[in-house]
Amino acid sequence: MIGLDAIDAVTTLFSFAVVLWNIGGVFSFDWHGHHFHIPGYLFLGAVITTLTASGILERFGSPLIGANYRQQHFDADLRAGLMDIRRNSEQIAFYGGEDAEHLRLSGYLTHIATNWRSVVRYTWRVNFIAEIYTGIATVPLWLMLAPKAMAHALTFGLYSQINSAYTQVRISLEWFIFNYADMATLRSVLQRLGEFERTVSQQPETGIERFASEIPSVQIRDLTLCLPDTKPIARIGNLTLESGERWLLRGPSGSGKSTFLRALAGLWRHGSGAVSFNMRQAMFLPQRSYVPSGTLRQALSYPATPDRYETLSCQRVLEAVNLAGYSHRLDEIADWGDVLSPGEQQRLAVARALLFRPAILFLDEATSALDEDNERRLYEALLSALPGTTFISVAHRDALCRFHDHEIVLGDGNAVFSVLEK
Structure with missing residues (x-):
């Protein structure tokens, strides 16, 4: 007007x-x-x-x-x-x-x-x-x-x-x-x-660089994580995570475990170095899962559209993560973030990974709200359904060691790599 x-x-x-x-x-x-x-x-x-x-x-x-x-x-x-x-x-x-x-x-x-x-x-x-x-x-x-x-x-x-x-x-x-x-x-x-x-529209600050790659491995070169004030958190150095390897990321609180995954996801730019992997075939599962409102099928398929997966596939992955009781409610509209408990939300996130079948899967304490039996069941389902997927898990529990073959321990500002004994 x-x-x-x-x-x-x-x-x-x-x-x-x-x-x-x-x-x-x-x-x-x-x-x-x-x-x-x-x-x-x-x-x-x-x-x-x-x-x-x-x-x-x-x-x-x-x-x-x-x-x-x-x-x-x-x-x-x-x-x-x-x-x-x-x-x-x-x-x-x-x-x-x-x-x-x-x-x-x-x-x-x-x-x-x-x-x-x-x-x-x-x-x-x-x-x-x-x-x-x-x-x-x-x-x-x-x-x-x-x-x-x-x-x-x-x-x-x-x-x-x-x-x-x-x-x-x-x-x-x-x-x-x-x-x-x-x-x-x-x-x-x-x-x-x-x-x-x-x-x-601000240009990303110079720091950690990410490069898309078609190779199945995760390449990490001269990676150093810092706080916004440039104070170092942890130095990762050079590391290659080959296809199908399973890495467990451990360390005391504040040592930079979640920051490491944020840097891989491009959410943390403070530091130096470079990472490259097939970003289109990677999936991140945070500790607190996002569950959008709508139908359960939409929440399960997120971030894909709900018509991407067949009903039978959705029901199978729900059963695999011990959520079979919700199989008949796939098309029910609700605020599922309130309906599902924190543990059920984490199980739903793992079900998404089973549907998406990523080549690289990052889990940032994605099973921290679960009891040991459900946690074991989820990792067994992931390893069984995704044998060629590269896993990087942030966790504190020793029980998860058996599901991984390599370990990264962060502490005192440095990263220590080792092979886990079975």
Whole structure:
């Protein structure tokens, strides 16, 4: 709507600017012995007057842009807080954290209310200036026509024509003034979108490089993991994971195990070195599985479309991961992230891997929520169904050693490679 009004204002301005220029005549005067002629002085006066008023409005009304920007920020904080509570309502209830959450949300609401008062104050200031200008907008025209009136060169008919043309030109030029509040909101939105676009379009920082490869092995060259402040976490060095090998990644908490997998996935760029593998045939199973809402078939097939796998295949993998009880509910719509327990969600993630049949499978404590029997059952299913797949598992339990033939131990900033004894 603002854009259409702007087009209409520009069209009206060009139409009546010519009329006002022609009928306004020339303003002539002498100054220190020099004679001056200003053609179209009424049009120029309207432009100068409006630009002056617009400058004053921008000077005193520009804080409205920042206030609108902050309002969007505080509104977003409140929405994010409410979503966080909804997502973690059960954990909050177990902790009895209602008072803490009430305090946190009250803080968000206080920020919104405080800033809203600023928005109202600056909006009132903008409207006050606009109304003052509207009240005195015809005064400059009377001042500019005073010489003609005193020279008895201003007839009633000429004044009517000049006033009509001047009013149309002034209204067209006042588009910025009367749309300033809406423009301030739009400018604040564009500012946030601009920041978002700059963040998204930023070139990846130099660091760990990833290269796509068609070979089945995972190649790691001179890999060093660092924190964002360049402090080293672990040095992996050179390593080749051949097709079909099963590697167990172990080490104390904070030694860089999950960071190592994030670096392989391209989610961690802090450090140096390079990794290459067949990324199209690789699959990552995080500790906390993502389960989208919709049908169970959609959740099981994710990230592929639900029509990619046959019903019989879906039922078989559910049975393999001890979720046979859900086989008849494949087309049932539900919020499966709430229906399934954490352990069931991890079993569902393994079922996805059995469907996808990746050449390389990364498991970041993907069975940590399971008991030993279910964990053993899942690894046996994976090894049986995917004998040629390369496995890299992050785990703490010694029971998983028997399902792997190599080990990487992270500690003291270095990686130690060894062959596991069966």
